[in-house]
Amino acid sequence: MKILLIEDDATTSDYVSKGLREEGHTVDALTNGRDGLAQALAGEYDVMIADRMLPELDGLSVVRAVRAAKITTPVIFLTAIGGVDDRIEGLNAGADDYLVKPFAFGELSARLAALARRPQAQAEQVVLEAGDLRMDLISRRVTRAGQEIDLLPREFALLEFLLRRKGRVQTRTMLLEGVWDLNFDPQTNVVETHISRLRNKVDKPFERDLIHTVRGAGYRIEG
Amino acid sequence: MRRWRLNRAAILASTPLRQALGLMALVFAILLVTLGFAYVALRSSSEDSIRADLKQQTAVFQVAANPETLSVIVSAEARAADPAERAIAFVLADGRQVGNVHVVRKSGQWVIGRNPDFPALSQHGYFTLVMPLAGGFLVIGESQAPIAELTSTFLAILIFSFVPSVLVSAAYGAWAGMRTRRRVSVIEDTLDALTEGRLDARVARSAIRAARGDDLARIGARLNVMAATQESTVEALRQVSADIAHDLKTPMQRISVLLSQLQTELPEGSEARQLAARANAEAEGAVAVFHALLQIAQIEGGSPKNRFTPVDLGALAGDITELYAASAEEAGGQIALAKRPSGSMMVLGDRSLLGQMLSNLIENAIRHAGDAPQITVEVVARDELVELRVRDRGPGIPEAERGQVLQRLYRLEHSRTTPGNGLGLALVDAVAGLHDAQLTLSDNAPGLVVTLGFPRV
Numbered sequence: 001m002k003i004l005l006i007e008d009d010a011t012t013s014d015y016v017s018k019g020l021r022e023e024g025h026t027v028d029a030l031t032n033g034r035d036g037l038a039q040a041l042a043g044e045y046d047v048m049i050a051d052r053m054l055p056e057l058d059g060l061s062v063v064r065a066v067r068a069a070k071i072t073t074p075v076i077f078l079t080a081i082g083g084v085d086d087r088i089e090g091l092n093a094g095a096d097d098y099l100v101k102p103f104a105f106g107e108l109s110a111r112l113a114a115l116a117r118r119p120q121a122q123a124e125q126v127v128l129e130a131g132d133l134r135m136d137l138i139s140r141r142v143t144r145a146g147q148e149i150d151l152l153p154r155e156f157a158l159l160e161f162l163l164r165r166k167g168r169v170q171t172r173t174m175l176l177e178g179v180w181d182l183n184f185d186p187q188t189n190v191v192e193t194h195i196s197r198l199r200n201k202v203d204k205p206f207e208r209d210l211i212h213t214v215r216g217a218g219y220r221i222e223g
Numbered sequence: 224m225r226r227w228r229l230n231r232a233a234i235l236a237s238t239p240l241r242q243a244l245g246l247m248a249l250v251f252a253i254l255l256v257t258l259g260f261a262y263v264a265l266r267s268s269s270e271d272s273i274r275a276d277l278k279q280q281t282a283v284f285q286v287a288a289n290p291e292t293l294s295v296i297v298s299a300e301a302r303a304a305d306p307a308e309r310a311i312a313f314v315l316a317d318g319r320q321v322g323n324v325h326v327v328r329k330s331g332q333w334v335i336g337r338n339p340d341f342p343a344l345s346q347h348g349y350f351t352l353v354m355p356l357a358g359g360f361l362v363i364g365e366s367q368a369p370i371a372e373l374t375s376t377f378l379a380i381l382i383f384s385f386v387p388s389v390l391v392s393a394a395y396g397a398w399a400g401m402r403t404r405r406r407v408s409v410i411e412d413t414l415d416a417l418t419e420g421r422l423d424a425r426v427a428r429s430a431i432r433a434a435r436g437d438d439l440a441r442i443g444a445r446l447n448v449m450a451a452t453q454e455s456t457v458e459a460l461r462q463v464s465a466d467i468a469h470d471l472k473t474p475m476q477r478i479s480v481l482l483s484q485l486q487t488e489l490p491e492g493s494e495a496r497q498l499a500a501r502a503n504a505e506a507e508g509a510v511a512v513f514h515a516l517l518q519i520a521q522i523e524g525g526s527p528k529n530r531f532t533p534v535d536l537g538a539l540a541g542d543i544t545e546l547y548a549a550s551a552e553e554a555g556g557q558i559a560l561a562k563r564p565s566g567s568m569m570v571l572g573d574r575s576l577l578g579q580m581l582s583n584l585i586e587n588a589i590r591h592a593g594d595a596p597q598i599t600v601e602v603v604a605r606d607e608l609v610e611l612r613v614r615d616r617g618p619g620i621p622e623a624e625r626g627q628v629l630q631r632l633y634r635l636e637h638s639r640t641t642p643g644n645g646l647g648l649a650l651v652d653a654v655a656g657l658h659d660a661q662l663t664l665s666d667n668a669p670g671l672v673v674t675l676g677f678p679r680v
Binding site for chain 2: 009011012018046052053080081082083084085088100102103104105110154181182183184185186187188189190193196197
């Protein structure tokens, strides 16, 4: 992916750029809002990362200007401003996601991957599959190797969320947002507990594990 | 503009119209009393003069010595007098009578009736004087017409002075009422806007200038001053929060970045790598405390309510309870949602903040309610409230400390060793305040009950 990063803090910028390049992306890093906006308008990027507090032109204005220019490239704010209303303000300005500092690189990476895939016009899928796991969305039945797996409604929703994003890492907060529609970070390991229960039903009785833990980031289902 | 459409009830409730109506009633009462006194005094004096007149008239008749002479005089007087003004009759001893009226004795009283040879009688009755004279009875009656005229004159005075004053004061009251109503609604609109978090709302200058220096103008001006102060305070808080967030979180971010890099540089499984991981976790903990403090300050500083939406508290409680069910079971306990009665459990609010509030309550209960926490979440509708209750059967909170646990960073003696930062209940308190919800901590005997009473939608 071709990624534009607008971040004035050198340490954070280097860290993010290095990490993304290691993952095989191309990164253009800029340190102020004015240059960042010019670059966003000139180049064609798959996704943009912007800080909110930037010299010359603040991040909100950059994103508003980008959207005013009818550029639909997904934007994620990466910012220290994490108040209740700030997130809504950021999304209202036209950003697609909002990540508060300090963040884990895995979280950023997973969210970027989700953003870049977002516009896909998914044909109405009726059956989701991963390896020998099969989920029928109409009869709401789940089978693995022909064996019926009995899931509670929330476990079904969690598995469906992972299956729809097969191969991509989903972080705890992404799961909380997507499956429970909650955007705050509980102190207790609630997501882990739910994943572990799901594993007991989906993976434990079988030889091969489908749900994988990605250290420091989240979970991924593989086929 | 909606408020400018004035309804009748609003005008009737307006102060100026009420004052005008009150004043009108007072004026009417005073008028009634003074005119009443004048009327009574005038009436009795004119009655007296009529009676005196009557007495004087009898003098003419008293000169006649015998009935025949008297009959002649009475006949002459009767022909000259109009019975509607003055009635004269003489009844002789043998029952014959002369005069312009016909009198009849009924149970000792002489009653004046019409004499067919003369015009009609007075419609207002008579003051009568009866006098035994020359072996018979002389009956003289003076019409009460002047008294009736006096009465109708007074009524006319009353009506002519009262009707215009009613019309004038009612018209003035309605006009002033509408005018005040308009200006009050401008002030009310401004207050509503401020409450909803639009801190740049001000009372329009036109409403303040309308009647230079009157009470409403002064209130409007003061409201504007207050709003400006609040706006700058909130703005300052926002600025400070943003600055702190930036100045403190940026180094935190760097620390976290450096520790993550250090972690990957160190050999897997080494003690140094574990230390780096622990340091990273500590940094994250510090950020969490800092983040929670900022969030509480922002909520208490007046988070705008204009983005509130109707939230089904029952459904939200169900979701959060389900989210924590597995964790509670893992802790050897249990969390249950008490079966909620049917009906609306809608409140107006921020779903995310309400969810976080409920999460904090449940996490508190899991953490502090002993080895096998038994937690019950209830949502019930009571009168005008939707009540959310979280009960546990742990050690509870001593009554004396119930107020203090809502303060930031306060921790009970016995919970100092458990994880947590002492901000959970402070956030619950802030979110409750933002939603106008009543927060109560009480005894579950044993355990703690946290009750939140939300205004129902």
